[in-house]
Amino acid sequence: MRNWWQRARLLGEVNPWAVDIGLTLLVQAAMTMPFVVPRPPEVEPATWPAYGLTTLTVLPLVWRRRAPFTVLLAILATSALYKLAVEGPGQPLPYTGLVIVYTIASLSPPRTRLAAALLLIVAVPASVWLNTQSARELTFSLFVFAAAYVFGRLTDARQRATLVEAERAAARERARIAREMHDILSHAVSLMIVQAEAGPLAVRAAPEKAEAAFDAISETGRDAMAQLRRMLGVLREEDGPAPREPQPGLDAIPELLARVRAGGLDVTYDTAGGPGPLPPALGATVHRIVQEALTNVVKHAAARTTAVRLGRAAGLLTVTVTDDGRGPRGVRGPSGGHGLIGLRERAAAHGGTAVTGPGPGGRGFEVRVEIPLDSVAEVRS
Template sequence: MSIPFLVDRPEGLCPATWADYALTSLAVLPLVWRRRAPVAVTLAVLAAGAAYKLTLDGPGQPLPYPGLIALYTVAALSSARKRVSVASLVAALILPSVALNTQDAKELMFSFFVFGAAYALGRLTHVRGAYTAAVEDRAAQLERANRIEAEQATARERARIAREMHDILSHAVSIMIVQAESGPVAVRVAPARAEAAFEAISEAGRDAMAQLRRMLGVLREESTPAAPREPQPGTEALPALIERVSLDGGPSVAYETQGAARPLPPAIGTTVYRIVQEALTNAVKHATASLICVQLAYSTSALTIAVRDDGVGPGAAAGTGTEHGLIGIGERAAAHGGTATAGPGPHGRGFEVRAVIPLATAVPVASAAEVGM
């Protein structure tokens, strides 16, 4: 902006005065506030330029730089109504400005071009800024969504671990309590039965410790190579489970299958085992049953699990905490697209837990990691 004031003027023209310097500076200084009030700054710059042209005979500028910068800022920051109004005003002022200067058509076309380019560049900057803001907002939304998903995954994992701990400990402790209660009586009347009861207690404790050790090994961030990994129990482990429950001091347990039994995916097999385990635990703890019947019915599309006892029914179990176990049974069945119900047994006697798990179509989200440790 100051170059025309520093070079020698052609002969015949008056030298630049302090008034020329002052009015030129007045046209530039408002640009400091161009981002706060772009329209007002543009009007001030245009007014200062017009005053310079009409009142002084100072050095001419090859381009109206302050006006170009101001128009660019209006196009980049102002609303559509304001920027269109300012652009129309600038376009209307170009004609008299050229008429007062050279009256050349080339200057007119050049002026329209440079001011149009300044306006277009401002709009391009606005679009780029809006796109950048949209991308940043999208990234923030994705980050929030990922954080929420991670929190939900953590909550699901906590629920799964709690369910596993409940199944393992509740079953083992129930068996140990039943055997421990029958032990003192057996010591007096049948020492051999007492010995079997104590052996059942130790076996239940060892099994619970082994399962807990496997669970904790999976939860460790770094597992040692020496820690063995064993598959989760499936339907093939049901006879051993039933045998432990049926030892002296516990209720008799009958186990039968209907239909064509076939190998199950590991995740479904573990779910079947855990459902039967929890149903047996509830029957041993709360039903005061003498006979429990476990039945697996295979069909072409589903596996039906039924655990019935001849105990006192659900009334005695109300408020004793069986709700957690029954909720866990329902969650395990639902993980494979199945259903679970619990209520009075046939003819209103005893209690029955029934679960139906589809075999032909499995829910993709169900996996061994989600269903059993």
């Protein structure tokens, strides 16, 4: 039943005409009931002209989305003609009027809604006067029309809230993709530039080191291309769902450090009291944080050594990257680049914080990220 309802909603989103035609047929079926139910002998039988005029009252609902106010006028006109010109059976509910009032309330701008409300304030009492002239029918009619209007406004509010949430989700996804693209390209290009600049010197002084430098450039470029293909494959849907590969996590950090060392930077890696297994999303975040911190070191710090430390204490996962380079002046902050901003955003996504500044003793630069470890996430990992 649930799958059927989901398919029906999908059909409505893809082809609104199908929904409107189906709704029109449903209303027509409901309004046909009084014509097929046997009538008391003292009441004249229903006639085909009366049924034809009923159908003419229902037919405008096919265009209810395109011209709702015009459809309302058509329904009021045909309904008045039905009451004045033919002797047909009455209806338990004003189906066509309720549908078009709901449509106007959910789809039309305020001015159209106001015009429809003023028109109905006149039309509903007039219809009751032509029918039974009873206060009971007037009260009931006003109630059901007001309910249809309220439901329409609630539908509009829900759709607007859904649209806002979809836009926010799209913005978050764009920011995430931008961070991923920045991390991949910035890291790869920085390492390739360092290796390329060192290559000519190595060719003259130590040819064997030059070969290693060019190999490192090639490996870094291939790795960046592979990660970009994975990201672009996820974004492209023409050929069906793209294969989903896991994001690099803690186990990929040694390979990351090896590529950085190939560029000439001495990097140490300490996991004393280490984090242990982590959920995939958090592991990928830690990898990207380390990657971005090392990219900043390579691009800006002119450092000789860098220390990467991962630890867990008092319910916190701590990631620290410290170098002996030029210090804060050598690292571009929020005003000059997006690296540290993205780093803070990644930490904040897991409820953590990122602090950057001078290293121990005021020398070099340090990136320190603390992320609380949720107990449920740890069990699931």
